[in-house]
Amino acid sequence: MGEVVAVDLPEPVAGSGGADETLGRSERKHRAILEAAQEMFLAGGYLGTNMDELAARSGVSKQTVYKHFGSKEALFVELVTSMTDAAGDRVHTDIADPTEADDLPSFLEAYADRQLDIVMTPTILQLRRLVIGEVTRFPELAEALYEHGPQRAIATLAGMFERLAERGLLRVDDPTAAATEFNWLVMGEPVNRAMLLGDAAIPTAAERHAQVSAAVRVFLAAYGAR
């Protein structure tokens, strides 16, 4: 499952001053454990991950794993929250300013293309499957994924729609409701397909863009000012 390790984990803080070699080693171990955890939890699930094997794959002792993360559960929580935050950050940096959007359909399409690109990566999809499968055991992880994923995207969109409405480009009474509809017009089908049919069902960039254009057309029929 080579693709499953494609997501960047947050960079470790470099040893302050660069001279502290002990700290550097400790952080390299921390990172090696997280990388092995990402690979093993995503492939085998929570119950299917064996901590002896994880230690071996990280090149450290099992004692070291527990020294760094406390427990299997704590390691799992740390992995999921760091991956979710990293993906959310990638969606929400460098968003164009909607008040400078000349061409509204193109602006909305560019936003949706970017969001779909990030959500439709095999690692993020597998993280979502894993967290959904573990809702009963780890409800707080699913909550974090909900808040840092769709909730954050919808709040960002709602803010954009409000500004676009102020400029007279959209007619929107309830920006959050409109943002929720936009989000699921864009994401519903491809996310559901990929959740259930696996990575082979991830649409190509061209297919994603066609789906995004159609979604924007429906959205603007309901909310466009003209």
Next chain:
Amino acid sequence: MGEVVAVDLPEPVAGSGGADETLGRSERKHRAILEAAQEMFLAGGYLGTNMDELAARSGVSKQTVYKHFGSKEALFVELVTSMTDAAGDRVHTDIADPTEADDLPSFLEAYADRQLDIVMTPTILQLRRLVIGEVTRFPELAEALYEHGPQRAIATLAGMFERLAERGLLRVDDPTAAATEFNWLVMGEPVNRAMLLGDAAIPTAAERHAQVSAAVRVFLAAYGAR
């Protein structure tokens, strides 16, 4: 998890003639095993379900469980497919004839209300979580859920939209694309919320209907004939 056993499993075939008590007993056992399996797999997942405990809860020996279902894996597959089919059948029976729809918004709302009611039951949501969490181990189950769930709903909708377009009530070039958009406008937010936030996040019937009405309004803005 009382609510988790609320879905009707398919009725066992009654012993032909009613006189064959051995067959009747065998079918009662078969059903008891499936009921225990539903409760345990939905609550604990595939790996978390212990076959000794399952046999004890069914009131039969472990040997009897294997005689009926062959393996833990086969029992799991049988459970998921029978639940998926039963839920799909409930969505798709007794659909009103769209060519007799006088009031198009009300017709579409009634369809969507019915679909959301069935999908938003705790047992069906937990089945979906379980299957998504096991995509890697059991890809064929997720495929079955996809085909018998959203795919079947979208195909039914596409057929309705085609007939409504023939009557001049909708303007639809690609009925499947329009049906897909309708489906996710209606289902995206509530299904995602419930998937990640658990049964406490299931919207009330009134909340579901408000969401459905808004979705129908957006849909008709894009595809309504007038």
